[in-house]
Amino acid sequence: MPGQVGAIENEQQGLLAYLAQMRYVLRLTAYGLTDEQLRAAPSASALSIGGLIKHCAATEEGWISDVRGERQKLDYQAYAENFRLRDDESIEDVLTRYDGIAARTEKTVTEIGDLGHQIPIDHSVPWNSKDMTHWTLRWVLLHLIQETARHTGHADIIRESVDGATAYPLMAAAEGWPETDWLKPWRPA
Template sequence: MPGQVGAISDEREGLLAYLAQMRYVLRLTAYGLSTEQLRATPTASPLSVGGLIKHCASTERGWIDTVRQQPQPVDYQAYADNFRLAEGETIEDVFAEYERVAAYTEKTVSEIADLGQAVPVDHSVPWNPKDIDAWSVRWVLLHLIQETARHAGHADIIREQFDGATAYPLMAAAEGWPETDWMKPWRP
């Protein structure tokens, strides 16, 4: 995937393309890391690269379930657990789940005629405003882009702690870009 989203023909395509791009750059933070590094928490926070990717997949699934109006119990322990890789869970497991979530999102959004369709606000959690009864599907997609981008930034910082690698050199390495004077693909 290129470093920039390509031309888009409409709002729906654009929202899905930007969400896909953010998923991609988040996944790139794991490129070349060992199992130990994927689980490591080298900053003051308890966040890890693998845990952030897992969290974003879980969060996206939860929001799309909300769009589909499928009930979801609030489970704070499960929420905390989705920020770390479980014992025996691999990054390949997390990537496979994220691929399923992405397909689920795209299928769901393609089946919705109007991105303005109401999505009920869950008032049982403290972070949602009490004076709004519904989001729109459009809002949910924008929120997912924001959430994924925020966590991609967290993952970038964690990744840099290991070997200084940043997004574009990682992308250049993963995609086989030629080395130039100004762009050196990451090397282990």
């Protein structure tokens, strides 16, 4: 996938394309890392790259379940666990799960086809506004883009702390871009 979203023909296509782009850039933060590096938390927080990818997958899965009317009660312990890549989990398993969730998102949005589709708000959690009755599918997609982008930024900082790699050199390495005077593809140390 290139470094920029391509031409879009409509709002739905644009929202899905930007969400896919954010997922892709988040995935790139894991490119070439060892299991130990994927679990490393080198900043002041307990966040790791593997944990952030797992969290974004779980978050998207939860929102799309809400869109489909399959709301699940929030389990705070499971929520906290979604920020950590367990020893018995591989990044390959997490990425495969994320791919399945992404496909379900695209299928759900395409099947509904109406960005104004209303989703009832869960008022059992304190962060949801009590004066609103519903989200729209458009709002959910924008929120998923925002959430994924926020955590991609966290993952960028963690990745740079782990081995100095940054987004475009990682993208250049993953996609086989030629080396230039101003951009050198990432290489393991």
